[in-house]
Amino acid sequence: MSDYTAFKVELTDHIAHVQINRPDKANAMNAPFWHEIMEIFEWADGTEDVRVVVLSGVGKHFSSGIDLMLLASVASELGKDVGRNARMLRRKILQMQASFSAVDQCSKPVLAAVQGYCIGGAIDLISACDMRYAADDALFSIREIDMGMAADVGTLQRLPRLIGDGIVRELAYTGRNVTAEEAQRIGLVNRTFADFPQLLEGVFAVARDIAAKSPVAINGTKRMISYMRDHSVNDGLEYVATWNAAMLQSPDLKLAVAAHMSKQKPVFDN
Template structure:
């Protein structure tokens, strides 16, 4: 397996656990983080024994967002020509976006387990995940506005589909910090768990439950949900008809039906 400096990546049975691993820096997202996320999710996508991904943070926090040293480093490279500076900045932003696009496009469900700080770029990250769970002491905030900039790696595009347009605008315009209970109330997280131990136990249990399902059915369900987000109802219905024209011929359907009739758990091939 690839060696990582910003992440800790492990496989537990059918679950990949990706931990942001810079606890001394509040798991701030340094230069290595952005390339390592792409590498990690490429590995997840091609490893058929992996069926679910869990993302968490090592130490006391999920992540405080982008490392400010990375922003300072980028600023120091600017020249005198505005056009050329803009081309460099745009390229850098697109490169960072790919790290979270890899999460969004992942063929397997991705679950975020959040405690402590979840600020700035960390909101962009969890917005790209399928589901989010947290502890009461989690602290969320779209902090880019307090740095004099607009969030640019996914929050403003994905968050309205999770919490609604009006609430997203309030949080993006004010940058205010809110806790796990409010995150659940507005629909950002599915559930709040008492502490980190309970959070990880419940999230891993949920991941195991999802991993027990047909991987083809899970893949198709995620693909259809993502497609429906960005297309009309009619387009989505047409796509699922074409998709299932092939997928309903899978052995998984026969396995699932036989297990249901026998009242036994189904065992699906990777």
């Protein structure tokens, strides 16, 4: 693992804890954030000792979204040529999208633990995670509409697959705040906790449960669920049949069955 300016990364007992580490700026997403998060999740994806990722923010807030200084620096690059401006902006947007696609496409489950602000770009980020959990003080908002723009880094593409279409439209059109209680009610988060310490304790308990399972089985399960977002039921059935034709030959299956029959807890290789 490298040293990062926008993150802290720790690996313990197969769980990678990835923390956004700009608490003095409410964990706003500055320029280094975007290439570092891609590097971190490529590392997590390719490191066999990582079985689960917990994503959180240091301090009072998960993240207040894209750093306004970053937006200002992009605006300063605009010239008088509309065509060249459009090419430059499109390239930057695609690069930022790729950063969160690295989270979405990570073969390991990613659990987001949210406290305080989760605004704008932070909604794009948690939408790319497998599961989301919140402290009672969490506040969610698709804030881009109040900046005169459409969210463009994944919220409008991923969120409709997580919560109802009408709710997505209401939140995206109004930019209103959503409390942790409402977030759980609409299905944006799985569960809420009284405060941040209890949130981390609860999320790590889920992470440890996942990390104890066969990593081959977890990888296949995530792959199948993700595949079904863009394919028919018949496509998914065909895909899982082909996938498991190989994966059921893993020794993990025999190990799990033997452990179940002997009422022991299995221990799986990476």
